[in-house]
Amino acid sequence: MVKIYPFKAVRPVREEAGNIASVPYDVVSTEEAKEIIEIQPNSFMRVIRSEATLPGVDPASPEVYDTASKNLNSLIEKGLLMQDTEPGIYLYRIKQGGNIYLGFVSCVSVGDYRADLIKKHEHTRYDKEEDRTKHIDTTNANTGLVVLLYRDSGDIYSYVNSLVPEGTPDAVARDGSGVVHELFRISDPRILTELEEIFSGVDSLYIADGHHRAKSSVNVAEKRESEGRMTSESDRFMAVIFAEDRVKIHGYSRLVTDLGKYNPETFMAEIKTRFEVKEYGEIDDTVFRIPPLKDFKIPIHTIHMYLAGKWYELSAPVKNPEDVIASLDVSVLQKEVMEDMLGITDPRKDPRLQYLGGARPLADLKVRVDSGAFAVAFSLQPVKVESVLSVADEGNVMPPKSTWFEPKLLSGLVIHTLE
Template identity: 40%
Template sequence: MATLHPFRALRPKPTDAALIAAVPYDVVSSDEARALSDGNPLSFLRVSRAEIELPPGADPYSDAVYQRAARNFDSLKKSSLVVEDEPALYFYRLRRGDHEQTGIAGCFSIDEYEHGVIKKHERTRRDKEDDRTRHMLAVGAQTGPVFLTYRASADIDRIATRATEGKPLFDFEATDGVRHTIWRLDLVDGNRLVEAVRAVPTLYIADGHHRAASAARAHSERRDRRLPGTSLGDVADASTFLAVAFPDDEVQILPYNRIVRDFGGLSAEGFRLAVGERFEMEAGPAAPACRGQISMYVEGRWHTLRPRVGPDRADPIASLDVSVLQDQLLAPVLKITDVRTDKRIDFVGGARGTTEIERLVDSGKAVVAFSLYPVRVADLMAVSDADAIMPPKSTWFEPKLRDGLLIHLI
């Protein structure tokens, strides 16, 4: 049983929402964040990536960065943000082209996260946890939502249909073509939604494992240390984390493709022969047609790969195409055993398409690229239900939620 909590959101004035809303802090580099916020003093990147206001090359984890984030956040609160009078819940819709998904925006239980009602599928890195924990404690808020999913519920769908017929709180199209629309629920629909979510047995983290882990750590540190100026009520407010939960039948997962910078000591011909020993290989398209196929781009041509020895389809990890690529090609042929640390491999989110990985190979920045069929939401749930961990960089969720639209004060 999942628990949904209304909260008093800190949010932009509707006239400033489009200017404040920013891409998630972890999908852009410092240079990209600096370029995106250039000329826009309201950009939330000045809070989530405050190093962009320091000289280039500044340590993004220095005390000065978190102090600048807190100062910029205070400035935004005075000029362009308002706190809701009463706790509320929201529906948050993302739309691009013919794709649309509508999620529940509210607060969810850290205790349920720690006890497996809200399931994970990804390992977190301590340094990234440290960064967001320090950021949350510095600004006193969770500034961007975790992306959750759940098995679709007809009861929740009915509430969403009714609630989204009214006038939205925010409705704007971002520069990347994604339309962001948010509705605030009235008390009646909010109570109905809380009850409907109680019938959801399990929630799954789709994207935002570091945000969730950092929210839990921030809560623990505030509770254990009782930071100066913190009341018991403040600590209780931090026992939940901000998230948007989407039904699984609306979530869109794109592939997370790979490029490799060299053949691991092999010649190009030796590489092709080694691949041919493990995979059936023929000319094919840039994007795989189905599960069980991998597209490989090398020396200006695309090939379709099919493993000669198929994986155990009963194993939720081994059966993933990303695992087949790792276990049967990257590790044995290219000697890449740890994709987290090996500098010879890099990853390109599916939103950039296959033309980007072609460009990287054609330019000489890589020698081979691999295009994967997208992981299904059912695969993610199967891995999570098995309390297992997906291989790194398995999923790319699109479209992305924006930071700064709904903020959870802790």
């Protein structure tokens, strides 16, 4: 059974929330972070990508992490961020087009992560782990959110939704796409206790996004424990928690720089020995998903490929539907095309392979291939949320970049300090 904990958040004063909140650190480059800071001098990007304020400095140098801490403290000293005097949980609501996503921010237990009550579905990379470990330890704070999911019995989400107060949120911010992010603080001890009791009956939580932030928080707890400076807050990390049926998953597109030993004609000839191939024709490239040409009565892999100016649909029967990982489209694409044909055996490191988030329009793939920067692109259908949870339950991991979860959250609206 999992534990959740209210905490005394550091957060923007209401009138500054829109100026401070920023996209997460891992979706922008240093140069893009610098541009954001130039437009919004008080952006939280100063904390999560502090190297953007230090021209010419190695992003892994101690100065970067020290500056992140100084920039965080500066926002507090200026009165732009304040800390709540009593613990609370924080309802996080996102209005995106016609969709409304609602979760809540609380702390969760490092012990639950270690005991696998907080389940994972992907591997972490050491370099990213090391970076966030240093960042959390030096700033003494969780500055980014881990996104967790729970299986809802049917009553939990309804209860959380009932907690949304009428009136003005405690924070409102809009991202570059016009998506509205709202935060509501809940501090009634009776409600906090009831929510904790509800989650004591939840068997597991599942990481949807933020594997590196979660593992880095665990690393910091272990480091502080070994150094004799452990606190109760260091043994917890901040997360936003959603019902599993209240999020969306998109596919994650692949781009490959070259065709290896093939040219477009021979590449296509080899593809046809592995898949049934049909030319797709015109597509709406303003959307981010290509619908299959037809529905099949048996499980079918369906992958869309852009090669030499044309879109194609690749299909093949799923050989073993009971094997959740092998039955994923991304798995057959990796084995049949990336490994066997192109020699890309490590999709986590190979520089020939690049990824594009699933909520990006298909035009982004087309432009990159047409420019000559890439030779071929693949667009994948979304994985079902239940498949992700099943993989985690089995103790397995998904292939890299299998899932693009929505909603995407902002950083800087709520911060958890470790002391």
